[in-house]
Amino acid sequence: MEPEEYCQLISSSTPTRTAETIPIASAISRIAADDVIADAPIPAFATSAMDGFAFDESALNSAQTGVEVAVLGDIPAGAMPVDIAPGTAVRVMTGAQVPATAEVVVPVELTDAESTGPAPDRVQVSSLSKGLRAGWNIRAVGEDTLIGDTVIRAGETISSAGVGTLAMMGRETTRVQRPLTIGLIVTGDELRTDSTTCAHPFIHNSNLPMLSSAITNAGAIPVERSCGDDPEALAHIIDELGDCVDLIITTGGISAGAFEVVRQALSGDHSTFLRLAMRPGGPQGYGRRGDVPLLHFPGTPAGAFLSFHLFARSLIEASPLRSRWKKAVYAGPEVLGHDKAISLVPGRFNTAGEVESLNRSRLRDFSGADVIIRAPRGSGSIRGGDVIAVLDC
Numbered sequence: 001m002e003p004e005e006y007c008q009l010i011s012s013s014t015p016t017r018t019a020e021t022i023p024i025a026s027a028i029s030r031i032a033a034d035d036v037i038a039d040a041p042i043p044a045f046a047t048s049a050m051d052g053f054a055f056d057e058s059a060l061n062s063a064q065t066g067v068e069v070a071v072l073g074d075i076p077a078g079a080m081p082v083d084i085a086p087g088t089a090v091r092v093m094t095g096a097q098v099p100a101t102a103e104v105v106v107p108v109e110l111t112d113a114e115s116t117g118p119a120p121d122r123v124q125v126s127s128l129s130k131g132l133r134a135g136w137n138i139r140a141v142g143e144d145t146l147i148g149d150t151v152i153r154a155g156e157t158i159s160s161a162g163v164g165t166l167a168m169m170g171r172e173t174t175r176v177q178r179p180l181t182i183g184l185i186v187t188g189d190e191l192r193t194d195s196t197t198c199a200h201p202f203i204h205n206s207n208l209p210m211l212s213s214a215i216t217n218a219g220a221i222p223v224e225r226s227c228g229d230d231p232e233a234l235a236h237i238i239d240e241l242g243d244c245v246d247l248i249i250t251t252g253g254i255s256a257g258a259f260e261v262v263r264q265a266l267s268g269d270h271s272t273f274l275r276l277a278m279r280p281g282g283p284q285g286y287g288r289r290g291d292v293p294l295l296h297f298p299g300t301p302a303g304a305f306l307s308f309h310l311f312a313r314s315l316i317e318a319s320p321l322r323s324r325w326k327k328a329v330y331a332g333p334e335v336l337g338h339d340k341a342i343s344l345v346p347g348r349f350n351t352a353g354e355v356e357s358l359n360r361s362r363l364r365d366f367s368g369a370d371v372i373i374r375a376p377r378g379s380g381s382i383r384g385g386d387v388i389a390v391l392d393c
């Protein structure tokens with residue numbers, strides 16, 4: 001089974017999301033829970049798009065014949081508009097509310113006026129074409145956004161432009177998805193988290209800080225646990241976490257050894273274990289204990305890293321793996337396909353915007369990578385100039 005098909009199989013493990021209301025200043029990188037619909041037009045009143053002079057229709061007619069027009073005053077942005085007496089002009093600044101009778105705004109550069117200093121008493125327009133449309137340089141009510149426009153869609157990640165859009169509409173709070181809480185259990189008697197006790201035959205526990213930070217980076221809240229090779233102890237930790245998390249990820253203990261703690265604790269009643277046609281990260285498992293979905297990743301650090309980016313992120317983002325791959329142009333070197341499995345290889349964008357591969361798939365090779373390259377299975381290979389599938393990581 002290829003990873004996309006497996007992702008489809010585990011999609012029923014996608015945790016249920018609830019929503020919360022938060023201040024817009026905290027909404028960056030959060031996922032919009034609802035469509036945001038404009039309840040007022042933007043701009044809410046007609047404004048000038050230029051620094052210049054607002055003319056009513058008869059003043060414009062005079063100005064187009066070269067006649068000087070009287071200027072009745074100034075409307076800076078943020079000031080109430082001054083009415084235009086028939087046949088006269090007012091000086092307006094970009095963003096200022098224009099008088100209701102304004103026909104056009106003529107930019108200051110097209111007049112004989114200085115751009116700074118007090119407003120002149122009179123203004124003459126140097127050159128103005130005849131067929132000006134009414135509303136020239138005036139931003140009409142709703143020109144940017146109309147009442148009822150969907151400005152942010154449910155499921156979109158709110159960017160800084162999104163925060164600005166919410167602020168532009170006068171929103172102080174917004175509804176976002178509540179972050180998921182994810183239990184992370186790394187397994188293995190050989191693991192030591194405290195480096196002072198990590199003498200032979202123990203090893204440093206890399207999966208715990210790696211996946212905990214990956215969970216945080218994906219916008220979720222990690223709850224960390226470590227477990228030895230005792231299946232009963234693991235079942236106990238899963239039950240304890242089950243009350244307070246939306247998803248549990250385990251690493252290690254799922255392949256073919258004599259002390260496969262995850263497999264022993266869960267296979268049969270709770271979880272299914274299988275080998276995917278992908279390298280690294282082939283051994284995988286999924287299941288449910290009570291209401292809580294379970295994902296089981298291999299213990300090898302590169303396998304755990306890739307499993308997180310392919311599968312955990314698909315569930316967190318509620319987006320199938322098939323639609324998460326992006327296209328890129330490959331720059332080389334040649335990567336040979338494996339007959340039985342797709343290969344996952346670290347890739348980095350070069351200065352030409354194409355992807356180069358590092359050709360080995362150790363965890364340290366992924367640490368400098370921008371993307372995970374998907375090299376298809378089979379006897380072919382990927383070469384410079386090919387269009388390839390990549391996943392950000």
Ligand SMILES: Nc1nc2c(c(=O)[nH]1)N[C@H]1C(S)=C(S)[C@@H](COP(=O)(O)OP(=O)(O)OC[C@H]3O[C@@H](n4cnc5c(N)ncnc54)[C@H](O)[C@@H]3O)O[C@H]1N2
Nearest residue numbers: 186188204205206207208252253254255256298299300303
């Ligand atoms: N007879 C077979 N043996 C193995 C097979 C197989 O098909 N037949 N598959 C191999 C592949 S591929 C993988 S991947 C691993 C997966 O094994 P597990 O998921 O059971 O993981 P462990 O055996 O517990 O650990 C594997 C490896 O990773 C180290 N490890 C585990 N957790 C951590 C951690 N938190 N931090 C750092 N390193 C960790 C562990 O010490 C092992 O070296 O199975 C192969 N074997």
Ligand code: MOO
Nearest residue numbers: 280281282300303
């Ligand atoms: O599937 Mo494993 O060692 O290739 O991660």
